[in-house]
Amino acid sequence: MQPKASVQGLPIYEPGKPLEDVKREFGLTDVIKLASNENPYGCSDKVWSALAEEKERFHLYPEGHATLLAEHLARHLQVDVNRLIFGNGSDEIVQMICRAYLDVGEESVIADPTFSRYETGILIQGAKPVKVPLRDGVHDLEQMHAMITEKTRIVWVCNPNNPSGTIVDHQALKDLLEQTPEDILVVIDEAYAEYVVDPSYPDTLSLLEQHPNLIILRTFSKIYGLAAFRIGYGITHPKIVHELHRVREPFNTNRLAQRAAMAALQDQAFVEQCRIKNRQAMEQVCQTLDEWEIHYYPAHGNFVLFDTGYPSDEAFQFLLERGIIVRSGRALGFPTHLRVTLGTTEQNQRFLDAYDEFMKSKRRMRSNV
Numbered sequence: 001m002q003p004k005a006s007v008q009g010l011p012i013y014e015p016g017k018p019l020e021d022v023k024r025e026f027g028l029t030d031v032i033k034l035a036s037n038e039n040p041y042g043c044s045d046k047v048w049s050a051l052a053e054e055k056e057r058f059h060l061y062p063e064g065h066a067t068l069l070a071e072h073l074a075r076h077l078q079v080d081v082n083r084l085i086f087g088n089g090s091d092e093i094v095q096m097i098c099r100a101y102l103d104v105g106e107e108s109v110i111a112d113p114t115f116s117r118y119e120t121g122i123l124i125q126g127a128k129p130v131k132v133p134l135r136d137g138v139h140d141l142e143q144m145h146a147m148i149t150e151k152t153r154i155v156w157v158c159n160p161n162n163p164s165g166t167i168v169d170h171q172a173l174k175d176l177l178e179q180t181p182e183d184i185l186v187v188i189d190e191a192y193a194e195y196v197v198d199p200s201y202p203d204t205l206s207l208l209e210q211h212p213n214l215i216i217l218r219t220f221s222k223i224y225g226l227a228a229f230r231i232g233y234g235i236t237h238p239k240i241v242h243e244l245h246r247v248r249e250p251f252n253t254n255r256l257a258q259r260a261a262m263a264a265l266q267d268q269a270f271v272e273q274c275r276i277k278n279r280q281a282m283e284q285v286c287q288t289l290d291e292w293e294i295h296y297y298p299a300h301g302n303f304v305l306f307d308t309g310y311p312s313d314e315a316f317q318f319l320l321e322r323g324i325i326v327r328s329g330r331a332l333g334f335p336t337h338l339r340v341t342l343g344t345t346e347q348n349q350r351f352l353d354a355y356d357e358f359m360k361s362k363r364r365m366r367s368n369v
């Protein structure tokens with residue numbers, strides 16, 4: 001029995017290595033994970049007590065439309081509540097968009113490399129990903145626009161881009177939206193929006209009114225520290241929300257996730273703290289990379305992609321054996337790079353010290369030949 005043609009040979013997602021696996025494999029006890037862009041400070045303390053209150057209702061299905069969370073979020077974002085749709089992670093909304101809007105043989109424009117879930121979603125529908133190479137690690141929006149044909153249905157912009165960490169600015173995005181026909185969706189994935197401090201970063205919410213084909217994706221997995229719960233959201237025209245509801249699983253976001261997200265949302269002081277500490281971590285890591293004259297892409301999220309100068313897996317494995325899990329660039333389209341998530345000051349220092357060792361071992365090897 002073969003699956004449908006579009007699924008045959010589809011790559012299976014390679015996640016960052018779980019902590020538990022590494023501990024077992026290398027017999028280590030003290031392992032740190034800087035591989036999946038999770039929040040090193042966890043989540044707001046308010047989440048736990050909110051969850052405890054839900055225990056009376058574990059036998060009840062969740063609220064399918066996440067109505068209460070939607071009301072809170074609408075107030076926080078200052079958007080109309082019927083512009084919001086929730087997913088089991090924003091990953092699921094990517095799938096929902098592809099399901100609802102892509103047919104066999106149609107095209108969808110993506111950057112290359114970018115977040116892998118767009119391509120997978122496109123391929124499952126039997127549609128064709130049209131890949132436009134990054135330019136110095138940045139989305140080439142002009143070229144992406146140039147690749148639009150009468151078959152194009154969706155254009156994806158990951159901003160900041162995962163894995164390069166770069167951003168496109170407000171004007172560039174505005175130009176793309178203005179040039180793109182209204183019957184083509186433009187999806188802006190802003191999973192790391194709350195981390196960005198660059199003033200040129202697009203204010204995408206302000207573009208919603210004028211562009212009914214714009215979908216903004218955000219998540220509670222990153223700065224809010226709720227990756228385990230799987231909850232993300234889309235902000236778009238109510239008409240698109242309506243269409244996405246047609247393909248949504250009836251209870252796609254669970255009761256605990258909705259509750260956790262609501263509590264997390266109410267603790268913006270925690271978010272602000274994380275944003276500040278992330279900038280300090282960024283300086284700590286980038287200053288050292290500068291001292292070492294290592295090339296990295298201008299990073300705006302909570303991770304940095306840098307060039308090791310060797311096949312990615314060499315440094316990846318070296319760090320892994322010392323209890324530091326980072327992401328190898330090999331599966332991310334950057335075969336000599338590593339992507340490291342910014343952690344606490346101590347975690348970053350441990351990573352930098354170990355990477356220093358890696359470079360020394362490489363120099364020793366070279367001087368021995």
Ligand SMILES: *Cc1c(COP(=O)(O)O)cnc(C)c1O
Binds near residue numbers: 115158189218219220
């Ligand atoms: C982490 C991430 C997501 C989202 O994740 P969910 O946990 O599914 O909400 C989406 N897009 C990008 C680019 C990411 O890096």
